[in-house]
Amino acid sequence: MRKFKVLAIIIIISAYLFACGNSKKETINIGCSLPLTGEGANYGRSVKEGVDLAIEEINQSEMFDLPLKVIYEDDKMDPREGVNAINKLITADNVPIIIGPFGSSITLAVAPIANKNKVVLLGASATADNIKDAGDYIFRITPPNSKQGNDVASFCFNSLNSKKAAIIYQTNDYGTTLKTAFESEYLKLGGEVLIVEGVDLGNKDFKTQILKIKSKQVDVVFFPLHVAESGNFLKQSKELGLNVKFISCDGAMVDDLLKLAGNAAEGTYYTSLALAYGMNDSLINSFNTNFKKKYNKEPDVYAAYYYEVTYILAHALKKANGNIGQIKEILYSINGENAYNGITGLTSFDTYGEVDKSFSIYVVSNNKFSLFK
Structure with missing residues (x-):
């Protein structure tokens, strides 16, 4: 009986080694x-x-x-x-x-x-x-956000002729670094930043921030938010009659934003990663x-x-x-x-x-x- 057990164990081990030796990487x-x-x-x-x-x-x-x-x-x-x-x-x-x-x-x-x-x-x-x-x-x-934020500030000041800005940003590494870069460059160019407010991921109500912006008479709002927050922000801004220029970044520039914001997105600007056209x-x-x-x-x-x-x-x-x-x-x-x-x-x-x-x-x-x- 003991010989049969030993033989069975040898067969099992041999089968395992054979399977391993013949297994081939397929991908x-x-x-x-x-x-x-x-x-x-x-x-x-x-x-x-x-x-x-x-x-x-x-x-x-x-x-x-x-x-x-x-x-x-x-x-x-x-x-x-x-x-x-x-x-x-x-x-x-x-x-x-x-x-x-x-x-x-x-x-x-x-x-x-x-x-x-x-x-x-x-x-x-x-x-x-x-x-x-x-x-x-x-x-x-x-490229990093410091470049993107600088580019947005330059575009607002020089191309949109903006002189007074508000910033509504996402309170994560993405939004914070964009906010910092934009604010620094915009002030350096000679603009004023009158409102800076951060919002958490998942925030759906922007009415308080929008009313603050309306009271300050800014001419551009920089909103480095993700797509869901951007859609809600633009929609509520239109509902509350906030009539300024809006600009955001790559985090908002996806087709889902157009569905979420509807016609409130019309005329808004975005910086995004470039393709090698030309x-x-x-x-x-x-x-x-x-x-x-x-x-x-x-x-x-x-x-x-x-x-x-x-x-x-x-x-x-x-x-x-x-x-x-x-x-x-x-x-x-x-x-x-x-x-x-x-x-x-x-x-x-x-x-x-x-x-x-x-x-x-x-x-x-x-x-x-x-x-x-």
């Missing part, structure tokens, strides 16, 4: 942290659409021997959920590189985990200035065509930037040729003559994993975001 897995549910789900939808289109094209081109596969984790655009998402991607899924996170606060919350585990984060939307110092494994293809028009046209074919709609700027960042990630993986430890250095080598030339222009990383790119000004006209001339 190259990468991670993506994004908001699929909650207040930021509209952003997550754009992210996923851009990434999925790029992955589909990359796999069809047979760039790799195995297909790329994205493991998505929902961070709900919440720092605590973001930590859970990154921990799972790193420890359970063992991904070598992660796209995202979308939001600045989430990026800053998870950066220490990525640095400790030597896993690269490659973002395409988080713009808070302090991400620059988040660590060696943190990269982004978007430089790479053929690449942009190809992306737009393929996107519309797949999703039957126009892409927004976030879909474009996450499409681009997925290609940059694939470029780094291809060059690493299986040596995961080289990915960080390969990304740092993308600069100068080795810059990546795509639909967002030249991506050239500096020693902080930062890029120098432009923002464009858009205006809502006939219920569409149009490039402002």
